[in-house]
Amino acid sequence: MSAKIPENEAVLLRYQRARNKGSEVLWSIFRYILILGISFVILLPVLKQISVAFKDPLDIYDPTIYMIPVNYTMENIRLAMNVLDYWPLLQNTMLFVISTTLLATASCALAGYGFARFTFPGSNVLFALVIMTILIPSSTLMVPMYLHFREFDVLGLVKLFTGKDGVNLLNTYWPSLITSGLAIGLKAGLFIYIFRQFFRGLPKEIEESALIDGAGGLRTFFTIMLPNAIPPIITVLLFSFVWQYNDTFYTSLFMSDSNLMAVKIASFPADVNQFLPRLLGIEGTEARADPNHVSMIVDTGILLAIAPLIILYLFVQRNFVESVERTGVVG
Known part of the structure; x- marks a missing residue:
């Protein structure tokens, strides 16, 4: 016959199990909050650049518009590609x-x-x-x-x-x-x-x-x-x-x-200031583009520059994590 556990010990055992389970739940909640916070800090700049890439210049003057554009356009991407000469680059x-x-x-x-x-x-x-x-x-x-x-x-x-x-x-x-x-x-x-x-x-x-x-x-x-x-x-x-x-x-x-991406992106803001008025049809020796519009084109160009790396990561991130675990990096 199996020995019976005294009642006070059984209560103590249930209490310890409940405490351990509560600690695990609290740790899981803390861990998910921490991961979400870090992910938000990392992804927020990229999300902002994606938003800017599809915004019409009119949207940047509307204080009610933050991340989601009201007037969608591909013009920023077209202008950034023209300034960068993107595909040959x-x-x-x-x-x-x-x-x-x-x-x-x-x-x-x-x-x-x-x-x-x-x-x-x-x-x-x-x-x-x-x-x-x-x-x-x-x-x-x-x-x-x-x-x-x-x-x-x-x-x-x-x-x-x-x-x-x-x-x-x-x-x-x-x-x-x-x-x-x-x-x-x-x-x-x-x-x-x-x-x-x-x-x-x-x-x-x-x-x-x-x-x-x-x-x-x-x-x-x-x-x-x-x-x-x-x-x-x-x-x-x-x-x-x-x-x-x-x-x-x-x-x-x-x-x-x-003619490399890193070199072009380093000089990209100056190139936008130089070529954007001509691409927009602004003529005259003192012709200057809207500084806010220039900033939008620069952000779009940076997004186009990092796009190949983002696509690469989406395809190989699983293999990359597995390979890092099996190398001497963590051993």
């Missing part, structure tokens, strides 16, 4: 960003594998220097990198054969392509760290089996290790794509005259 930006992203992912994966699996004299020192690149602000490297690519040379070969101090690679895509391909580009230290942490977590028996079968280091990496590194590859691809797309430091340093 987006095509050129995507080609550049995809190229640098693929180069950075490939080179950082190879470097991370080397740090994870090969021990050689000075390997710890080199990896410490990689970590230092994460900690050191990019602005401290601005001058040497600018001078290096203004007179770019490899082991003095250019000076040896041409007599010149080097080749000027500024205002070309080569500086970003070279740095991405050599794993020293934008956020490369972080990407190397992510790959190193992941490869260190894989069992060494896989490589030992490949070594017995006659595979070398590179063959093992490309045929065995890399196919198993899908989570860090997805993580680095997305991080690199977003950061390269939004980068203004390296693009303004190396490619100030290039």
